[in-house]
Amino acid sequence: MERPAWAPRSIDISVPSVSRIYDYYLGGSHNFEVDREAARKAMEFMPGLPKIMQANRAFMRRAVRFAIDEGITQFLDIGSGIPTFGNVHEVAQSASPGAHVVYVDHDPVAVAHSQAVLEGTDGADVVAADLRKPQDILTSSQVERLIDLNRPVALLLVAILHFVEDEDDPYAAVAELRDALAPGSMLVLTHASYEGIPLPEERAKGTVDVYRDIRNPLIMRSREGIARFFEGYDMVEPGLVPMPLWRPDTAPEDEDPYAFSGFAGVGRTA
Amino acid sequence: MSAGPDGPEDRLRRFATIWSRAVFPVTSTSSTRPEFEEQLLPLARRLSEALRARTFDADAGKAVGAALVAAHCTDPEALSRSLDCVDAYLVLYCGTDGDQEDQRARSARLQHAMAAGFAQALRERTLAEQEAISAAALKAQGVVAQALHATEARFRAVFEGAAIGIGIADLEGNILQVNGALLRMFGVSEQAVRSRNVKEWTHPEDAPQTWKLYDELVRGEREHYHVEKAFYRPDGTVLWTNLTVSLLRDADGDPQYQLALMEDTTERRLLNLRLRYEATHDALTGLPNRTFFFERLEKALGAGEGQRFGLCYLDLDGFKTVNDSLGHAAGDRLLVEVADRLQSCATAPGEMVARLGGDEFVALTTGSDTEREVDDLAARIMNALIAPISVDGRELTVRGSIGIVEGPAGERSPAEVLRSADITMYRAKSAGGNRFELADPEADARAITRHGLTTALPAALDRGEFFIEYQPLVHLGDGSVRGAEALVRWLHPQHGVLGPDRFIPLAEHTGLIVPLGRWVLEQSVRQAREWRERHDGAGPLRINVNLSPCQLNHPGLVQDTVDILERAGVAPDALCLEVTESALIGADDDLLKPLRRLAEMGVDIALDDFGTGYSNLANLRRLPVSVLKLDRSFTQSMQQFPADPVDLKIVEGIVSLAHSLSLAVTVEGVETGAQAEQLRILGCDTAQGWYYARPGPPERLHELALVDATG
Numbered sequence: 001m002e003r004p005a006w007a008p009r010s011i012d013i014s015v016p017s018v019s020r021i022y023d024y025y026l027g028g029s030h031n032f033e034v035d036r037e038a039a040r041k042a043m044e045f046m047p048g049l050p051k052i053m054q055a056n057r058a059f060m061r062r063a064v065r066f067a068i069d070e071g072i073t074q075f076l077d078i079g080s081g082i083p084t085f086g087n088v089h090e091v092a093q094s095a096s097p098g099a100h101v102v103y104v105d106h107d108p109v110a111v112a113h114s115q116a117v118l119e120g121t122d123g124a125d126v127v128a129a130d131l132r133k134p135q136d137i138l139t140s141s142q143v144e145r146l147i148d149l150n151r152p153v154a155l156l157l158v159a160i161l162h163f164v165e166d167e168d169d170p171y172a173a174v175a176e177l178r179d180a181l182a183p184g185s186m187l188v189l190t191h192a193s194y195e196g197i198p199l200p201e202e203r204a205k206g207t208v209d210v211y212r213d214i215r216n217p218l219i220m221r222s223r224e225g226i227a228r229f230f231e232g233y234d235m236v237e238p239g240l241v242p243m244p245l246w247r248p249d250t251a252p253e254d255e256d257p258y259a260f261s262g263f264a265g266v267g268r269t270a
Numbered sequence: 271m272s273a274g275p276d277g278p279e280d281r282l283r284r285f286a287t288i289w290s291r292a293v294f295p296v297t298s299t300s301s302t303r304p305e306f307e308e309q310l311l312p313l314a315r316r317l318s319e320a321l322r323a324r325t326f327d328a329d330a331g332k333a334v335g336a337a338l339v340a341a342h343c344t345d346p347e348a349l350s351r352s353l354d355c356v357d358a359y360l361v362l363y364c365g366t367d368g369d370q371e372d373q374r375a376r377s378a379r380l381q382h383a384m385a386a387g388f389a390q391a392l393r394e395r396t397l398a399e400q401e402a403i404s405a406a407a408l409k410a411q412g413v414v415a416q417a418l419h420a421t422e423a424r425f426r427a428v429f430e431g432a433a434i435g436i437g438i439a440d441l442e443g444n445i446l447q448v449n450g451a452l453l454r455m456f457g458v459s460e461q462a463v464r465s466r467n468v469k470e471w472t473h474p475e476d477a478p479q480t481w482k483l484y485d486e487l488v489r490g491e492r493e494h495y496h497v498e499k500a501f502y503r504p505d506g507t508v509l510w511t512n513l514t515v516s517l518l519r520d521a522d523g524d525p526q527y528q529l530a531l532m533e534d535t536t537e538r539r540l541l542n543l544r545l546r547y548e549a550t551h552d553a554l555t556g557l558p559n560r561t562f563f564f565e566r567l568e569k570a571l572g573a574g575e576g577q578r579f580g581l582c583y584l585d586l587d588g589f590k591t592v593n594d595s596l597g598h599a600a601g602d603r604l605l606v607e608v609a610d611r612l613q614s615c616a617t618a619p620g621e622m623v624a625r626l627g628g629d630e631f632v633a634l635t636t637g638s639d640t641e642r643e644v645d646d647l648a649a650r651i652m653n654a655l656i657a658p659i660s661v662d663g664r665e666l667t668v669r670g671s672i673g674i675v676e677g678p679a680g681e682r683s684p685a686e687v688l689r690s691a692d693i694t695m696y697r698a699k700s701a702g703g704n705r706f707e708l709a710d711p712e713a714d715a716r717a718i719t720r721h722g723l724t725t726a727l728p729a730a731l732d733r734g735e736f737f738i739e740y741q742p743l744v745h746l747g748d749g750s751v752r753g754a755e756a757l758v759r760w761l762h763p764q765h766g767v768l769g770p771d772r773f774i775p776l777a778e779h780t781g782l783i784v785p786l787g788r789w790v791l792e793q794s795v796r797q798a799r800e801w802r803e804r805h806d807g808a809g810p811l812r813i814n815v816n817l818s819p820c821q822l823n824h825p826g827l828v829q830d831t832v833d834i835l836e837r838a839g840v841a842p843d844a845l846c847l848e849v850t851e852s853a854l855i856g857a858d859d860d861l862l863k864p865l866r867r868l869a870e871m872g873v874d875i876a877l878d879d880f881g882t883g884y885s886n887l888a889n890l891r892r893l894p895v896s897v898l899k900l901d902r903s904f905t906q907s908m909q910q911f912p913a914d915p916v917d918l919k920i921v922e923g924i925v926s927l928a929h930s931l932s933l934a935v936t937v938e939g940v941e942t943g944a945q946a947e948q949l950r951i952l953g954c955d956t957a958q959g960w961y962y963a964r965p966g967p968p969e970r971l972h973e974l975a976l977v978d979a980t981g
Contacts, residue, residue, distance in 0.1 A: 011411045020403065027298035027344040029399035030406075050298065057300035082403070085342055086300035108413060113406035249302040256295065 011108055016214040018163060019081035019110040025050040026057070028084045030113065038214050045206030046199060048258025053159075055243040055259035056190050060158050061091050062247055063188040063266055066236075067154040068095045070268075072186060074153045076143070076177075078104040078131050079160025083117050088156065089124040099123060100146040104137050106130040131160060132168050134176040152184035161229060162192040162219050162262075174229050183269050187233050190264040191226040192218060196242050198257040226263050233267025240265035278318075278364070285363040286314040289355045293338075296347040309341050317356060317384075318364035321376055331383025336391035338384075344395070349388045353381045435511070435532040438518075441488045441525055443467040455511070455534045457503050468530070473500040473508070487517050490525040498535070510536040552625040554602055555609030563624035563632055564684050570636040571687065573679040580644025580676040582633040582651060583691035584612070587669040587703035589629035594852040594882065600661045605629065607661075608668060611654040616647065632691070644676045648706040671698035672706035690714050724776045726762070731786055735761050738793050739965035742974055743814065743936065743958050746950040751974050753812030755848070755958060756794040757965045758786070770816075778820045787821045788830055795838045795845065797968050802844070811971075814846045814876065819853040828864045831873065842872035846897060850878045854893060862894060869894035876936065881924070890931055898928045900954070902939025908948050909941060918952065925953040 016038040020031040024039045027050070031039075043049050064075065073096050077088045080103035092099035103118075103126040105111050114126035125142040137143060147153060155177055164170035178187070197204045204220075211218035227240050238245065242260040244252040290307035299306055313334045320330035338352060356377060365373045429436055435452030439445045448463050456463065472481075476499060483495040494516040501509045511532040518527040550562035558566070570579040586608065593601035605625075612623045612631055620636040633651060635643045651672060658665040673694025675687050682690075690709045698707040730736065740754035760768040777783040798813040821827060835842055847868065854862075854877070869875050876897035877890075881904055890898075900921065907917040928935045940946050940959030949957060963974060 011407065011414050013407050027342060029396040030403040032403070054298060054300060058302070061300050084298075108410035109403070109407045112409040112413070113403060115409075116402060116406060250304060254303065 013109070016216075017107055017109060018211070018214075018216045019105065019107050022053060022159070023082045023084055025053040026084050028082070030082045030084065038210055042207045042210040045203055045210070046197070046258070048198070048256060048261075049207070051256040051258035052192075052261050055255070055261075056159050056264075057086055059190060059243040059246055059264045060088065060156065060188065061086060062249065063156075063264075064088055064091045064154070065095055066247060066266065067186055067188070068092060068099065070186070072152050072154045072184075073099040074147050074151060075099065075101040075156060076104065076137070076147060076153055077101060077156040077158070078137065079157065079163070080105050080110070080114065080126070081107070082110050082113050087117075089118075089121065093123065101125075102127060102140075102142050102146050104129050104131070131157075131164060131170070132173055134173050134180065138177075138180050149180065150182050152186070153181045154186040154188055155181060156188045157229075158188065158190050159192070161189065161226075162221065163216060165217060165219055171228060171231075175231065178232050178269065181269070185269050186236075187230060187267045189226075189229055189266075190243060191229070191262055192220055193223065193226065193262045194220050195223055195263070197261040223263055226265075230265065230267040233269055236266040236268055281363040282314055282318055283311065285318070285359050286311045288359055289314060289352065292351045292355045293343055293348050296345045296351065297341070297343045298345070299342040306341070313337050314364075317360055317380060320380055321360055321364055321373060322366055326376060326379055328379070328383040328386075331380040332387030332390065334380075335384035335387025335389070338388055339391035339395055344392060349385060353384065356381050356384065435530075435534070437463075437468075437530045437532075439468050439528050439530070441528065443469045443488070443528075446527070452532065455509055455532065456501065457505060462504070468528075471501055473502060475500045484515070487515055487528060488525070490517065490519075493517050498539075499532075508536070509534065510539045552609075555606050555625050557609050557613065557631075558622060558624040560624065560626045563622070563626065563634070566622055566624075566634060567684045567687065570634065571679050571682065571684060573636065575680070576638055577636065577679040578638060578640040578677060579679060579687075580635045580640035580647065581674065581687060581691050582644065582648045582706070583673040583675070583688070583695045584631040584633070584651060584670045585695050585699065586629040587671055587699065591882070592666060594855075596661065596664070597855075603661045604659055604666060604668065607659045608655070612651060615650040615654050618643075621647070632688075640676055644674055648672050648674055652704075652706065669704035671695050671703045673698055673709060674706055675709040723762075723768075723773055724780060727773065727777055727780065727782050727786075730760060730762070731782065731789065735763070736786070736789065737761060738790060738797070738968075740797070740813075740968055740971045741958050741965040742963045742971055743812070743956050744962045746946065746954055746957050751811070751971065752956055753814060753846070754971050755814040755965075756790060756797075756816070758790050774818060778818050781820065783818050783820045784824050784826075787818060788834070791815050791831065792834050792838075795834050795840050798844050799838045799840050800968070801971070802840075812844055812846055812874070814848050816848045816878065817853075819850070822849065822853055822861060822864070828867050831868060832871070842868075843874065846874035846876050848876045848878040848899065849895075851880050851882065854889075857893075862892075866894040869896070887927060890927075890933070895933060897934045897936055898924070899936045899938060900924065902937075902959075905937050905939045905941075905945055905949065905959075908945045913948060918948070921949070921954075922952050929953065 013032055014034055016034045020035040021039045021042070023030040024036050025043075039049075046052075067075070073092070075088050075092055080088070083103070087101075088103070089099070089101040092101055101124040103114050103124070105114065105126065106129065108128060111126055111128040118124050118126060123146065125146055127137060127140040127142045129136040129140060131137075138149070143149075157174070161170050161174070164173070174187070178185075194201045194204055208218050208220060223240060230240070238247070240263050243262065243264040244255040244259045246264045246266070286307055290303055290310050293310075294303045294306050297306065301309070316330050316334055320327050323330075335349070338348060343349070343352070360377050360380070361370065361373045429449050432449060432451055435449065435455045437445060437448040437452050445464050445466055445468060448460065453460055453463065468484075477497060480497050480499060483492065483497065486492040487495060494514060496512075496514045499511055499513045501511065503509050512535050514531045516529045516531075517525050518529050520526045550559055550565075551557065552559045567579070567581070570577070573579075589601065589604070592604055608629075608631070609623070609625060612633060616623045616633045616635070618635070621634065623631060623633045625631050633647055635647050637643065651670070655668050655670055658667050660666070673691045673696070675691045675694065677687075690711075693714050694707050694709040697713055698705050701707070737759050739757050739759055741757060742751045743753045743755060744750065745752045758770055758774075760773055762768050774783065777786050794813045794815050798811060801811045817827075831845075831847075835845065847865075849865070865875055874896045875894055876899050877893065877895045878899045879901045880898045881901040904917060904921050904924075907914040925935050934955040935953070936956045936958070937949050937954045938958055940949065940957045940961045942961055945959075946957060946961055963970065
């Protein structure tokens with residue numbers, strides 16, 4: 001395997017990882033005790049966390065199908081984490097068999113796992129790179145092989161931007177990606193926020209503290225701050241909304257209250 | 271079975287709906303509930319069939335349990351709710367009209383099998399996922415290890431290939447690793463270095479803070495330090511380095527190692543020392559130069575309370591004459607000898623001798639008792655100069671004038687001290703030389719400093735502070751006035767009238783001589799025209815104007831002269847330019863060219879001060895000269911009677927030689943009638959001196975000429 005440019009100095013599986021914690025929330029076992037311990041702690045404050053993750057997955061599924069319906073067959077999923085089920089390529093390729101998907105993650109364990117899962121899958125690959133360095137992603141051999149940058153791409157930033165601190169300028173990274181993609185490309189985004197969480201903010205902050213303690217700070221942004229990521233995009237109806245309200249398949253009233261935490265939206269460039 | 275509104279198929283669907291509603295909230299699936307219901311429908315059908323089958327089939331129950339796990343109902347609550355649902359509704363919606371008790375028992379057994387199948391599938395899935403994630407972690411670690419290996423190999427190459435010496439030691443100073451460059455610098459093997467401790471590497475020239483910085487670093491109080499440090503090589507030679515030592519900490523921030531980077535500066539240091547020496551020493555005598563002296567003086571003047579300084583400022587008397595007559599090489603040898611003697615006068619600690627330039631030397635003494643010491647020092651210097659100095663087989667008597675400044679530190683600036691010394695030295699010189707004088711603030715204030723004059727010169731020309739006096743040139747044959755030498759004076763607002771010897775050298779030095787010389791020429795030529803107009807009958811009056819060496823080199827000389835003559839309407843032969851013999855020593859054709867052109871135009875060129883310098887008679891032929899002006903030293907001996915017969919012979923010889931080269935001879939310094947007569951007999955053509963007239967205003971000359979004409 002080619003050595004990733006960003007290779008960390010060491011891999012310490014005694015340190016919790018957000019992608020393995022996410023997997024645990026989704027009932028997976030692709031995790032270690034440290035991950036589960038952190039997840040349990042976070043859930044002490046917000047027992048409904050798994051529901052938020054499920055809502056993310058469900059939104060992503062709907063958004064991918066929407067993109068396919070709109071004629072987009074290329075997907076760049078940054079912060080893909082550990083694919084358990086219902087992954088972008090499964091959703092996309094079941095709707096459009098020729099769809100191409102490139103996953104991107106900076107967690108070397110997630111990347112290694114993705115490689116194992118994707119082995120023998122046509123039209124999908126994974127890049128070890130960091131959202132904060134868009135050029136590393138755009139110039140990767142996987143993107144070169146699978147994505148035609150002259151045609152529209154659906155850029156998926158699902159549950160990732162809230163792990164990028166302001167000092168790393170996530171807005172610049174998102175803008176750089178926007179400028180690199182062909183007109184008609186889509187931005188599919190979800191982001192954590194105190195808005196919509198069915199708990200007092202002080203309590204939700206307990207969960208934020210857990211992420212801070214594992215050195216993966218969770219950056220809660222306001223709706224306004226999240227909307228700024230869509231600069232240069234035209235919002236697709238119904239705009240930036242709680243996840244269950246974005247083009248629902250079923251009645252939102254049936255959804256768990258936690259699913260309404262944070263915001264989701266899809267934008268498209270002209 | 272029918273698909274009617276209450277047919278079996280509809281009932282099965284209703285069972286699946288109830289089941290999906292119960293379980294959906296605890297699944298992790300990303301499907302919608304209706305989709306999830308579609309997934310449960312075949313499972314419901316399987317259970318329904320198993321319920322009604324003739325024989326009990328546990329596998330059907332197990333398969334349904336396993337299918338739940340596959341549909342991401344991995345939460346135990348999903349199983350619990352599923353079993354509740356089956357228990358309550360399977361028989362109700364999917365049962366037959368047969369024995370209810372039997373069907374309930376079958377349902378219970380199916381639930382047991384579902385639970386077993388679920389547990390089995392969940393266990394397998396968990397194990398598989400655990401294995402997958404472990405494998406992924408291992409693989410990722412492998413990648414990282416490979417990356418680390420590559421990085422390490424690269425750093426290894428950098429370490430080994432670096433041109434600077436790199437060494438790593440632990441905090442006790444034990445050397446752990448060094449690179450090739452470091453070994454080459456020290457000229458040792460790796461073994462020899464690695465058994466050593468950096469604390470052994472002391473050197474007498476270590477700066478006082480070197481090891482303090484080291485201690486701070488190994489204690490973790492300092493991240494790095496940078497020093498210049500010397501090391502002994504095993505062969506005893508010294509290695510000078512630019513050394514940077516950094517503290518290396520581990521991931522927790524605890525100090526672990528020290529890293530030394532060193533650059534061999536031995537060569538550069540030697541060069542620097544040499545450059546420093548050259549910058550601070552006089553190339554001729556090897557004495558400290560002006561720069562070095564000022565540093566020391568500044569230090570002495572900045573010393574603490576109770577500290578004093580004493581300074582002797584020495585200028586040799588008549589050194590210019592030595593230079594002019596014996597040549598610069600001889601003058602240089604004289605200076606070297608003087609320097610050696612001076613150096614032997616100031617050997618005590620706190621004493622130094624320096625050469626400021628030319629024939630100016632200073633000796634400095636510092637300490638608390640300089641009042642007495644500086645007198646001794648001046649006396650020693652005067653004594654050292656007593657013995658004649660032998661240069662090129664000649665015994666030269668050297669005399670000097672010394673200005674002494676002594677005082678407490680912290681009151682005056684170096685420039686002030688040196689100015690005072692300079693003034694005092696001039697006082698000693700004008701008192702006849704060969705003596706020393708002690709600085710006196712009042713005398714300082716009165717004294718005209720060269721510095722002050724130099725800075726006042728440019729403004730003086732603008733303000734018209736210069737004027738010209740004329741000294742007649744008299745024909746020895748008939749005593750008639752034939753012309754006059756123009757002599758420039760400065761009417762200084764504070765110091766009164768100053769002669770050219772006071773300011774011409776300064777003007778030469780600053781370049782002001784060119785505009786000043788042009789002004790003198792202009793004035794003199796205009797004066798010549800006036801005389802011509804005023805007494806037409808008395809014959810042509812010539813004007814002699816001095817040219818300094820600097821003017822000789824000035825490219826505008828010929829053009830300026832021509833312009834001035836034309837503007838005044840004066841013929842070139844009314845002008846005689848006087849050039850000193852020394853200015854033409856070694857003159858090449860380039861230098862002589864302007865003089866030749868002027869001579870071709872008809873301007874007379876006189877060789878001034880002839881006989882004081884090199885007096886290269888053979889050289890006379892190639893100079894565009896038409897007049898020789900004999901120096902006053904030749905005429906001085908003729909003031910007595912009888913005159914020195916040797917001097918008479920010399921003058922007679924020179925005159926005869928000059929005449930044979932068609933050169934006229936003018937003598938200067940004629941003070942008595944006897945002299946004038948003697949010189950006339952010897953064949954000199956013209957003369958000037960107090961006997962005839964002192965330099966004076968132009969009107970005086972007019973009167974004298976008139977006397978001639980009428981008398």
